[in-house]
Amino acid sequence: MNQFGKKLGLAALAAVTMLSLGACGNNSSSASGKSANGENKMTMWTFVDAQGDFWKDAAKSWNKTHKQKIDLKVNVLPFDQMNQKLTVAMQSGSGAPDLADVELGQAATQLKADKPPYYPLNSALKPYDGKLVKSRLDNFSKNGNVYGLDYHVGTTVTYYNTDIMKQAGVDPTSIKTWDDYVKAGKEVKAKTGKWMNEVEYSAYFQFDSMTAQQHADYVTKSGKADLANPASVRALTELQNWVYKDKIARPAVGGSLDNDQFFAEMNKGNVASVTMPSWYMERMADNMPKLKGKVAIEPTPVFKEGDYRSAGGGGTGTMVTNQAKNQKLAAQFVVWGKASKDQAYKIWEKLGFDPVRYDIWSSKRMKADNKYTEYFGKDIFDTFVKLEPDVHSVTKTAKVSPALQDYLLKNTMPSTLLHDKMTPKAALEKADSSLN
Amino acid sequence: MQKPNSEVSGVTNHEDADSRPKVRRIKWDRIAPYLFVSPFIISFLVFSLYPFISAVIMSFQQVNGFSDVKWIGLANYQQLFKDGDFYAALWNVVRYGFWTILILIPLPMLLAYIMNQKGIPFKGFFRSVYFVPVLTSSVIAGLIFKYAFSGEKSGVFNELLHVFGAGPLDWLNGSHTAMFALVVIAVWRWLGVNMIYFLSGLQGISPELYESASMDGANSFQKFWYVTIPMLKPITIYVLTISIMAGFSLFNESYVYWGAQSPNNVGTTLVTLIYKAAFSQGNFGYSCTLGVALFVIVVVVNAVQTKAMGLFKDEA
Incomplete structure (x- = not known):
């Protein structure tokens, strides 16, 4: 190789080195500007394919009716990976998308700072005042600002396997209180040998909803953990009794009601009922084909007269990051995408969720044929409408929330529900003392 | 230079x-x-x-959410020493390291020795069979093992127990059985790789050594004990070192089995804690403190181990 060729080779090598390093940087900021035809480029990260498709469709509809066009690029990433990437991008101040789907459990982390790095949706939400379920906005709020808009309300209901209930001779509509439920459970166990329920120990949907049902919360106004409040103690005691005293339930297969092993268990007809938020309809329709037409949706039983017959459970908010190029437009798009009438219908039709915009719940369009009405019958929303005023949630986005949830899952639930090692009161008091 | x-x-x-x-x-x-x-x-x-x-x-800062960073000196380290989860995780990885090393050094060595003998049929086939597991993704393998270790009667391992009239066990929820589940997947996965290391070491041993041993009247066991094992020392040290590091950095298998929270910390590892502190609690400062602690522990353990095995002495 002559001298010139050698120099050239080295220069090329150096260039390749720099380029390959440069390529590691994330250039999404350049992708958030305007495209050649004047459309506003936006990127979005989500962790569910169907939600990605929903937003692609929303962008199309938006462009038909709005002057400022949006060119939306959706990236669907696995849940954990998306959360990691988003956290790192927000932490480092670059590389984040314009819009991101943030699940309620993660929202506490994303909104932890006193001034979260997200754009408030308040002004974009103004036109929809009074049409959205307020408790769902509170979930993603901090210091009076709303940072995310949820897909759904997550109305918690009790799903009964009607075959098993019939065999046991119990009418699900007659079950009004948890005492009734236990009595029915004993009938079911005695006559069919099946479980009335399985109790989660690696999730806490039912524990949360039972607490909220009693008008209570396990985080105080000042942000302290208050797990040992009487309502939560009562809720956990009830769950523990089902397993170890009444013997109408067992610790859930796979730890939760939202995993493949439990889906199989339920699909086989081994469990008579579950109490879960509305999005469980999607899990049933997709994973429990054998139960089609055999599931009754009823209000959740209560501890005593006056308690709420439902609760809000789970949730995913779409948020606008502070790295978005056109934050105001992005906020308007997010709110329009979920709260405008037509879009809200699509949330039900395409995603199977009960939309946060609830003034459409009683409309005829909610009874139209889709895979959910085929599975559960046409009157799903007749039940939901009645329950809407009863939808309240425990606080999930306080500063203490991530540590609290972690503690519940690794200590409290296993030692009271998976094993009968501690009384609920002692376990919850121990949690409080270690969290505060 | x-x-x-x-x-x-x-x-x-x-x-x-x-x-x-x-x-x-x-x-x-x-x-x-x-x-x-x-x-x-x-x-x-x-x-x-x-x-x-x-x-x-x-690791000396409190990172509260994103922009809010505060210098807090040694507070994170104080928290670390009081953190019960940290000790639980440390105990888990030490136990895990102990069992994997106890199994994953002698067993592959023996297998490699057998595989290296003349006249063993289907040598190539068995070598591949032992090696294949490492080519699978640890996450996918973990998922399969998770179902195999199901607490249901129909779980693979419970079916096995049933043959012996025992069980069923709730594998992934008990401290000892959970450790067993972690060690089984490690052995299944790394047996072949370690065997390949030892095979390459065996092939570097001069046949003349065995010949002269035979002339001195050594039997097969004596040859293995007095020739093979000492000659494999460099490889053994290498395998031991990477096994210790792999033990301390255990994460994937635990995460697939239990996620970030295992009941009563039966499967919590140091990396699980790092991951959880950063990504599910947004506590980056403490997460880094755990990382620094892990670094120090691994350096100390490896230093002690290499010193004890006389690695530096040979080179001096």
Whole structure:
């Protein structure tokens, strides 16, 4: 190789080195500007394919009716990976998308700072005042600002396997209180040998909803953990009794009601009922084909007269990051995408969720044929409408929330529900003392 | 570093007679080696050293959410020493390391010894069979094992127990059975790889040593004990070192089995805690503190181990 060729080779090598390093940087900021035809480029990260498709469709509809066009690029990433990437991008101040789907459990982390790095949706939400379920906005709020808009309300209901209930001779509509439920459970166990329920120990949907049902919360106004409040103690005691005293339930297969092993268990007809938020309809329709037409949706039983017959459970908010190029437009798009009438219908039709915009719940369009009405019958929303005023949630986005949830899952639930090692009161008091 | 030899690099300086002033010439043959190693050096500086230093700095900070960073001195370290989860995780990885090393050194060594014998049928086939598991993704393998270790009667391992009239066990929820589940997947996965290491070591042992041992009247066991094992020492040290590091950095299998929270910390590892502190609690400062602790522990353990095995002594 002559001298010139050698120099050239080295220069090329150096260039390749720099380029390959440069390529590691994330250039999404350049992708958030305007495209050649004047459309506003936006990127979005989500962790569910169907939600990605929903937003692609929303962008199309938006462009038909709005002057400022949006060119939306959706990236669907696995849940954990998306959360990691988003956290790192927000932490480092670059590389984040314009819009991101943030699940309620993660929202506490994303909104932890006193001034979260997200754009408030308040002004974009103004036109929809009074049409959205307020408790769902509170979930993603901090210091009076709303940072995310949820897909759904997550109305918690009790799903009964009607075959098993019939065999046991119990009418699900007659079950009004948890005492009734236990009595029915004993009938079911005695006559069919099946479980009335399985109790989660690696999730806490039912524990949360039972607490909220009693008008209570396990985080105080000042942000302290208050797990040992009487309502939560009562809720956990009830769950523990089902397993170890009444013997109408067992610790859930796979730890939760939202995993493949439990889906199989339920699909086989081994469990008579579950109490879960509305999005469980999607899990049933997709994973429990054998139960089609055999599931009754009823209000959740209560501890005593006056308690709420439902609760809000789970949730995913779409948020606008502070790295978005056109934050105001992005906020308007997010709110329009979920709260405008037509879009809200699509949330039900395409995603199977009960939309946060609830003034459409009683409309005829909610009874139209889709895979959910085929599975559960046409009157799903007749039940939901009645329950809407009863939808309240425990606080999930306080500063203490991530540590609290972690503690519940690794200590409290296993030692009271998976094993009968501690009384609920002692376990919850121990949690409080270690969290505060 | 030695001055590059222009004869070796094939460059001659016949252009030195050029009329241009000498001072302006760039000595490419001196710079070239640095340029060639620069991709590694730069990526090491940017992706390893820089994050390492900033992690150490961050371990003294409280990172509250994103922008809110506060210097808190040793508070994170104080929290670390009081953190029950940290000790639980440390105990888990120490136990895990103990069992994997106890199994994953003698067993592969023995297998390699057998595989290296003349006249073993289907050698190539068995070598591949042992090696294949490592090619699978640890996450997918973990999922399969998770179902196999199901607490239901129909779980694979419970079916096995049933044959012996025992069980069923709730594998993934008990402390000892959970450890068993972690060790089983490690053995299944790494047996073949360690075997390959030992095989390569065995092939480096001169047959003359065995011949002279035979002449001295050694039997097979004595040959294995007095020739093979000592000659495999460098490989053994290597396998031991990487096994210790793998033990301390255990994460994937635990995460697939239990996620970030295992009941009563039966499967919590140090990396699980790091991950959880950062990504599910947004507590980056404490996460870095755990990382620094892990670093110190691994360095100390490996230093003790290499010292004890006389690694440095040989080189002196």
